[in-house]
Amino acid sequence: MLKMIILLFPLTLLCETAMKCEAGKCGSSDAPTAKKVPTKPFEAVNTTHTEKVPTKSHKPTIEQLFNVNTTQVKRITTARKQVNYGYIVAQESRKIDIHAWFSGYVTHLFADTLYKKVEKGEALAEVYSPEVYKAKQDYLHSLEYDIKRASPQMLKSAQTKLRLLGVSDSEIERIKRTRKVEESTTLYEPQPGWIFEKNINQGSSFNTQKKLFKIVNLEQVWMEVKLYQDEIEKLSSMNHFIVKPEGINNTYKAREPLLYPMLNPQQATATLRLTLDNNETLLNPGMYTKVYTSSTEKSHLVIPHTAVIRKNGIWYAFLATEFKGEYEPVVIEIKPLDKQYYEVIKGLKEGDSVVNNALFMMDSDAQINGVY
Numbered sequence: 001m002l003k004m005i006i007l008l009f010p011l012t013l014l015c016e017t018a019m020k021c022e023a024g025k026c027g028s029s030d031a032p033t034a035k036k037v038p039t040k041p042f043e044a045v046n047t048t049h050t051e052k053v054p055t056k057s058h059k060p061t062i063e064q065l066f067n068v069n070t071t072q073v074k075r076i077t078t079a080r081k082q083v084n085y086g087y088i089v090a091q092e093s094r095k096i097d098i099h100a101w102f103s104g105y106v107t108h109l110f111a112d113t114l115y116k117k118v119e120k121g122e123a124l125a126e127v128y129s130p131e132v133y134k135a136k137q138d139y140l141h142s143l144e145y146d147i148k149r150a151s152p153q154m155l156k157s158a159q160t161k162l163r164l165l166g167v168s169d170s171e172i173e174r175i176k177r178t179r180k181v182e183e184s185t186t187l188y189e190p191q192p193g194w195i196f197e198k199n200i201n202q203g204s205s206f207n208t209q210k211k212l213f214k215i216v217n218l219e220q221v222w223m224e225v226k227l228y229q230d231e232i233e234k235l236s237s238m239n240h241f242i243v244k245p246e247g248i249n250n251t252y253k254a255r256e257p258l259l260y261p262m263l264n265p266q267q268a269t270a271t272l273r274l275t276l277d278n279n280e281t282l283l284n285p286g287m288y289t290k291v292y293t294s295s296t297e298k299s300h301l302v303i304p305h306t307a308v309i310r311k312n313g314i315w316y317a318f319l320a321t322e323f324k325g326e327y328e329p330v331v332i333e334i335k336p337l338d339k340q341y342y343e344v345i346k347g348l349k350e351g352d353s354v355v356n357n358a359l360f361m362m363d364s365d366a367q368i369n370g371v372y
Contacts, residue, residue, distance in 0.1 A: 071356040073348045080295040086225035088287040094217035101166040104129030105205040107184050118189045126184040135161050136181040193217035218281050225272040237295040245289040252276045302341035307354050318355035
């Protein structure tokens with residue numbers, strides 16, 4: 001392996017130049033001319049010299065004279081972090097459209113306010129339908145006939161018809177128990193949530209095609225995050241998502257990231273969907289939020305960008321040897337880590353001392369070899 005021992009000029013010329021500079025007589029005519037020698041990837045240059053020259057009380061070191069500083073190969077712990085923005089949206093599976101399975105009109109409206117919170121099993125409206133009323137009477141007649149002459153098939157058929165019309169099991173049981181039929185039929189809420197749409201009023205008529213209510217459950221919501229194209233690749237290493245809504249002190253841990261397989265061509269953005277628990281129902285659709293994304297912390301063996309140099313497609317670092325002022329070029333394998341460091345894959349170990357200004361070493365080698 002080639003060795004580089006730093007020496008840019010004979011020490012006599014060095015001291016003479018230093019003394020002239022101290023006297024204020026530095027000039028370009030005193031600069032040494034680079035010697036041409038056979039070119040090699042890294043020519044060995046000797047920093048030690050036996051010629052005696054006058055010295056001062058504070059003699060600079062070789063590293064000080066040639067501005068050579070070193071750094072150590074070390075381990076650091078990093079985690080990718082980024083901040084993105086998005087909005088809260090309701091989950092599709094938690095939206096329910098309520099239709100009547102028959103035609104009729106509203107006799108009494110309980111859910112009379114938009115965005116009213118309703119609980120599962122709560123009455124939404126009382127309605128009258130001639131079709132349902134007749135089916136109830138048919139069921140009552142089947143009950144009375146079954147007493148006189150057992151006809152389980154006819155009774156079951158009448159019950160099935162009521163269920164297909166949306167009559168609740170509790171109302172069917174009440175008819176069986178009381179042997180009475182109410183003209184009106186009650187529509188009940190199938191899940192807890194908020195009324196996001198209300199398309200009927202007191203006295204309104206309706207049919208099977210008309211949507212009466214849209215109920216949205218918000219106990220669990222989605223956050224849709226906008227990502228630029230250059231952020232998509234980083235997403236694969238991200239596994240921690242903390243959501244901070246504007247105007248709320250709470251933070252939420254998101255999970256189940258899903259990247260939509262389509263980009264917005266106008267904005268050149270992709271959409272990342274996150275799932276959040278919303279037990280306190282403080283997160284509402286349309287709310288603007290930030291998400292702090294990070295990866296799991298990982299240890300890396302690193303070297304500064306300034307301590308490496310590339311020549312003929314090969315990466316080198318200048319490793320300090322056991323002799324003071326002597327540095328040895330070593331072939332290394334690295335990959336980018338961040339704006340300050342490369343991650344060392346091969347060629348160096350933790351604690352190795354390397355030249356921090358590798359480009360200077362290459363320039364010195366080029367000057368000595370007469371490249372310029």
